[in-house]
Amino acid sequence: MRSSSSLPPGPWAVAIRALARDRASLVSVGVLALMVLASLMAPLYARYVSRTDPFLSNVAGQVQIDGRAVDIMQPNDNPLHLGLSPIGPTGRGAYLLGADSQGRDVAARLLYGGRNSLLIASAAALLCVVMAGVVGIVAGFFGGVVDAVLSRIMDIMWAVPVYLFAISLSIVMVSQGLTIGPFTITSDNLLIPIVIIAIVYVPYAARPIRGRVMALRNSEFVLAARGLGVPSARILLRDILPNVTGTIVVLAPLLTALALLTESALSFLSIGVQAPAASWGTIIQDGEGLIYTRPLVAVAPGLAIVIVVLALNVLGDGLRDALDVRETSRRGH
Amino acid sequence: MRRRAAIFFAAMVPVCAAQAAPGGTLRLTAHAIGSTLDPHIAYLQLQLQVSATVYDGLMTYPKAAGPVTGGAIPDLADVRPVPQDGGLTYVFHLRDGVRFSNGKAVDVEDVAASFRRMFKVHGPTAGSYFGVLVGADACLKDAEHCALAGGVVADPAQHTVTFHLTRPDPDFLNQLGFAQAAIVPADTPAHDMGNEAPFGTGPYRYVRYSPNGGMTLERNPYFREWSHEAQPAAYPDRIEYRFGLDEEAEVSAVENGQYDWMGDGVPLDRLGEVGRRYTDRVTISDFPNIYYLALNVNEAPFNDVRVRQALNYAVNRHAMVIHEGGEALAQPACQMLPIGLAGFEPSCAYTVGAAPDHPAHAWKAPDLDRARALVRASGTAGQTVVIVAPAGATYLAIATELRSTLESLGYVASVRGINQAVQFTYIQNSANHVQAGLTGWIADYPAPAAFVQTLFSCASFHPRSDNSINMSGFCDPAIDALMDRAGTVSMTDMPAGLALWAQADRAIMEKAPAVPLTQIRRIDFVGPRVHNVVVSPVYQLLLSQLQVR
Numbered sequence: 001m002r003s004s005s006s007l008p009p010g011p012w013a014v015a016i017r018a019l020a021r022d023r024a025s026l027v028s029v030g031v032l033a034l035m036v037l038a039s040l041m042a043p044l045y046a047r048y049v050s051r052t053d054p055f056l057s058n059v060a061g062q063v064q065i066d067g068r069a070v071d072i073m074q075p076n077d078n079p080l081h082l083g084l085s086p087i088g089p090t091g092r093g094a095y096l097l098g099a100d101s102q103g104r105d106v107a108a109r110l111l112y113g114g115r116n117s118l119l120i121a122s123a124a125a126l127l128c129v130v131m132a133g134v135v136g137i138v139a140g141f142f143g144g145v146v147d148a149v150l151s152r153i154m155d156i157m158w159a160v161p162v163y164l165f166a167i168s169l170s171i172v173m174v175s176q177g178l179t180i181g182p183f184t185i186t187s188d189n190l191l192i193p194i195v196i197i198a199i200v201y202v203p204y205a206a207r208p209i210r211g212r213v214m215a216l217r218n219s220e221f222v223l224a225a226r227g228l229g230v231p232s233a234r235i236l237l238r239d240i241l242p243n244v245t246g247t248i249v250v251l252a253p254l255l256t257a258l259a260l261l262t263e264s265a266l267s268f269l270s271i272g273v274q275a276p277a278a279s280w281g282t283i284i285q286d287g288e289g290l291i292y293t294r295p296l297v298a299v300a301p302g303l304a305i306v307i308v309v310l311a312l313n314v315l316g317d318g319l320r321d322a323l324d325v326r327e328t329s330r331r332g333h
Numbered sequence: 334m335r336r337r338a339a340i341f342f343a344a345m346v347p348v349c350a351a352q353a354a355p356g357g358t359l360r361l362t363a364h365a366i367g368s369t370l371d372p373h374i375a376y377l378q379l380q381l382q383v384s385a386t387v388y389d390g391l392m393t394y395p396k397a398a399g400p401v402t403g404g405a406i407p408d409l410a411d412v413r414p415v416p417q418d419g420g421l422t423y424v425f426h427l428r429d430g431v432r433f434s435n436g437k438a439v440d441v442e443d444v445a446a447s448f449r450r451m452f453k454v455h456g457p458t459a460g461s462y463f464g465v466l467v468g469a470d471a472c473l474k475d476a477e478h479c480a481l482a483g484g485v486v487a488d489p490a491q492h493t494v495t496f497h498l499t500r501p502d503p504d505f506l507n508q509l510g511f512a513q514a515a516i517v518p519a520d521t522p523a524h525d526m527g528n529e530a531p532f533g534t535g536p537y538r539y540v541r542y543s544p545n546g547g548m549t550l551e552r553n554p555y556f557r558e559w560s561h562e563a564q565p566a567a568y569p570d571r572i573e574y575r576f577g578l579d580e581e582a583e584v585s586a587v588e589n590g591q592y593d594w595m596g597d598g599v600p601l602d603r604l605g606e607v608g609r610r611y612t613d614r615v616t617i618s619d620f621p622n623i624y625y626l627a628l629n630v631n632e633a634p635f636n637d638v639r640v641r642q643a644l645n646y647a648v649n650r651h652a653m654v655i656h657e658g659g660e661a662l663a664q665p666a667c668q669m670l671p672i673g674l675a676g677f678e679p680s681c682a683y684t685v686g687a688a689p690d691h692p693a694h695a696w697k698a699p700d701l702d703r704a705r706a707l708v709r710a711s712g713t714a715g716q717t718v719v720i721v722a723p724a725g726a727t728y729l730a731i732a733t734e735l736r737s738t739l740e741s742l743g744y745v746a747s748v749r750g751i752n753q754a755v756q757f758t759y760i761q762n763s764a765n766h767v768q769a770g771l772t773g774w775i776a777d778y779p780a781p782a783a784f785v786q787t788l789f790s791c792a793s794f795h796p797r798s799d800n801s802i803n804m805s806g807f808c809d810p811a812i813d814a815l816m817d818r819a820g821t822v823s824m825t826d827m828p829a830g831l832a833l834w835a836q837a838d839r840a841i842m843e844k845a846p847a848v849p850l851t852q853i854r855r856i857d858f859v860g861p862r863v864h865n866v867v868v869s870p871v872y873q874l875l876l877s878q879l880q881v882r
Contacts, residue, residue: 082604084659
C-alpha cells in the first residue's frame with residue numbers, strides 16, 4: 001500500500017492544475033469574477049457613487065458638475081428648439097456613462113442589469129444541465145423505449161428554432177404568469193426567464209450527455225459491474241454519473257453564454273426581465289431610441305454581453321481541454 | 334390612442350406661399366394607415382386626412398391655416414342654415430352642379446341616404462352625433478332597416494334636405510362638419526366597403542388601396558372648386574402613399590427626398606437632427622388636444638377622490654413636456670379643456686400653492702407634500718396600481734414617469750404596455766378593471782362639449798363596453814346638468830355658454846377623474862420637392878395644397 005503522499009493526483013486536481021496553466025482560461029475567470037463583483041456592488045455604487053435611484057425617472061432632475069447644477073435632459077442645439085437629449089458621460093461618479101431617456105444613471109443601471117443578466121444566465125444554465133443531465137442519463141443508460149420516447153421529444157424541441165421557442169413561451173408566461181399547483185409566479189418574477197431559457201436549451205445539452213452515457217454503458221467497468229450484479233441505480237450513481245460530470249462541467253459555461261444571449265434578446269423584446277427591473281437586454285432596448293444621440297446607452301450593455309460571452313466561451317474551451325485529462329484518468333482505473 | 338378631427342390654431346413655423354403650380358405626383362409615406370376606406374366608418378387620423386380630399390359633407394371646417402373661430406362652414410350646402418323651431422329643425426339647400434367622381438350629380442336623396450347609411454354600417458359616431466335625429470332611436474335598434482323616418486326629409490323640388498331633431502343640440506352643425514358625415518351616392522352598398530371606396534365629391538378619387546402596401550389617388554375629373562375655403566382645388570395630379578417604413582426610416586427617406594412627407598411623427602431621437610439641418614422643411618402647429626391619465630373612479634385606489642387629487646398634485650408636468658420633446662412641442666396641461674379652445678379659462682387646481690377652491694393661473698411645480706398627506710389620509714398607500722399604456726415609445730416613457738410618481742407616493746406601481754390598436758378600447762371596458770389608462774384625445778370638432786362632455790358625462794359611460802369613451806367611469810349628475818345648461822345657453826348666448834363650459838371644466842377637475850398631462854404641438858416634416866405647406870387645425874396638413882416642384 002502506498003502512502004497518500006505518493007498517490008498520483010486525483011482527476012479534479014489534474015484538471016485544476018491544467019486550467020491554472022492555461023493563461024486564457026485564467027484571464028477569463030478573472031474577467032468573469034470582476035463582472036460578478038461589479039454587479040454585486042450595484043447598490044453600493046448607486047448609493048455612494050452615483051447617488052441616484054436607477055429605477056426612478058428623473059428627466060426633470062439636475063446633476064452637480066463642477067459646482068453647477070446641470071439639467072439631466074439637455075436641449076438639442078437647433079434653432080427650432082426641437083427635442084432634448086439625456087446628458088452624456090460626465091466622467092464623474094454621478095452619470096459616469098450619462099443618462100438614459102428616463103434620466104436614469106446608465107452606469108448604475110448597467111451594474112443592476114448585470115446582476116439580473118448574470119443571475120438569470122447562470123441559474124438557467126444550472127437548471128438546464130440538471131434537466132438535460134436527467135434526460136440524457138436516463139435515455140442513454142436505459143435505452144430502448146425510454147430512449148426512443150425521450151429522444152423524439154428532444155428531436156421535436158430541437159426542430160423548433162430556439163428563439164422562436166423562447167419567444168413563444170415568454171409571450172404566454174409574461175402575459176399570464178405561471179401557475180404550478182398552489183404556486184403562482186407573477187409575470188415580473190425572474191424565475192420565468194430562467195425556466196424558459198433552461199427549457200429551450202435542454203435538447204442541446206441532453207444530446208452529448210446521452211451519447212457519453214451510451215458509450216459508458218458498454219464500457220468494461222460498467223459491464224463488469226453489471227456482471228457482478230450491482231444494481232442499476234448504484235451503477236448510475238457510482239460509475240456513470242462521475243464520468244459524465246466532465247461533459248456537464250464543460251457544457252455549463254457554454255450554456256451560460258447561450259443563456260445570457262437569449263435573456264438579452266428576450267428582454268430587448270420586452271418579454272424577458274420586466275420593468276422597472278433592468279437587465280443588459282432591457283438597457284439595450286432603452287438605448288435603441290437614443291442610438292443617434294447617445295449611442296453609449298446601447299453600446300455599454302452590448303459590450304458587457306460581448307465580454308462575458310467571450311470569457312465564458314474561452315473558459316469552456318479551457319475546461320474541455322482540462323477535463324479530458326480527468327476522463328482519461330477515470331477510464332484508467 | 335388619438336382620434337382625429339377638430340382643431341383651431343394655425344401653422345407657426347414656415348408656411349411657404351408660392352405661385353400656384355398644379356401638377357406632379359405627391360409621394361407620401363407612413364408606417365400604416367390601418368383603416369377601411371369607407372368614410373362613414375374610418376376613424377383613424379391618417380385616413381381622415383386623406384378622406385378630407387375625397388369627400389365632402391353638408392358642412393365642413395375651413396381648409397386653411399388659421400384658427401377656427403366661427404364653427405363649421407357650408408360645404409355641399411350653399412349657406413349655413415338658421416335653426417328653426419327652437420333648434421329642432423335645420424333646412425339645408427344644396428349647391429348646384431356638384432358631381433361625384435363617377436359623374437353623377439349630387440342630389441338631396443344622396444344626402445338622406447348617406448345619413449341612413451351611417452346607421453346601417455354602424456358608423457362610430459352615428460349614435461353619439463346623430464342620435465338626436467327623429468327616427469334615430471329606431472335606427473340604432475334596427476340598423477338594417479333604418480329609414481330615419483321624419484328625421485331627414487329630402488325635397489327634390491326645392492333641392493333641400495330638412496333635419497328634424499328630438500331636442501335642440503347646440504353642436505349639431507359642428508358635428509355635420511366632421512368627416513364621417515360625408516355624402517356618398519344613394520346607391521352605395523350599406524356595408525363596410527373595406528378596401529373599396531364609395532364615390533366622393535372632393536378633388537381626388539381613390540384608384541388603388543392595399544392596407545399593407547399603399548394607396549394611390551388621382552384627380553376627380555368632375556371636381557370644380559365651389560368654395561375655396563370649404564374644398565380648395567388640388568395642386569398635385571396624383572398622390573402615391575406608401576406604407577411599411579418605420580418612423581426612423583421615414584425620417585431618412587424624407588430627408589433624402591425619396592418621399593415628400595411622412596404621416597407619422599418625427600421620433601424624439603431625430604428631432605435634434607431635423608431641427609438643426611432642415612429648419613425650412615419643418616412646420617409646427619397647435620391643435621386642441623389633451624394627453625391625460627384616466628383614473629377609474631370605480632376601482633381602488635382611485636375610487637377615493639383624495640387619491641386622485643394626490644396624483645394630480647404629485648405629477649411633474651414639466652417632466653411630461655420633456656418626454657414629448659420639450660417646450661417647443663408640448664406644454665403642461667392642468668385641465669381637460671385645451672388651451673386655445675373656446676371656453677378655455679386658465680385654471681390649475683393642482684400645483685404648488687393652489688387648490689380646487691383657489692386655482693393658480695398655470696402649473697408651476699408638483700406639490701409632493703400635499704400629495705403625500707392626501708394619500709396618508711386615504712390610507713391607501715401600499716396598494717398596487719397598474720398603468721395601462723399604449724406600447725409606443727413616448728407613451729411608455731410617460732407611463733414609466735407616472736409609475737415613478739406613484740412609487741414616490743407609496744404605491745406599488747407597474748406599467749402594462751398594450752398594442753396601440755387595442756389599448757384604446759381595452760381601457761374603455763370596465764370589465765377589464767383598468768385602474769389607470771394613459772391616452773390622448775383629439776376631438777372630432779372644436780367645441781368644449783367634445784372634450785368635457787364627451788369624456789366625462791354620465792351618458793358617455795357604458796359599463797362593460799369597448800365603446801365607453803368615459804374611461805374614468807365618472808358620473809356626476811350635478812356636473813352633467815351644468816354641461817347640459819352650458820350647451821343650451823351657448824345656442825343663444827355664446828359668451829355665457831362658454832363661461833359655463835369653463836365652470837364645468839373646473840368642476841370636473843375638482844373631482845379629478847383624470848390627470849391632464851400635456852397638450853402637444855404637431856410637427857410636419859416635408860421633403861425638398863414640395864412647398865406651400867398649409868396646416869389646418871382640423872384637417873392638419875392639407876395634402877391637396879402641397880405643391881410639387
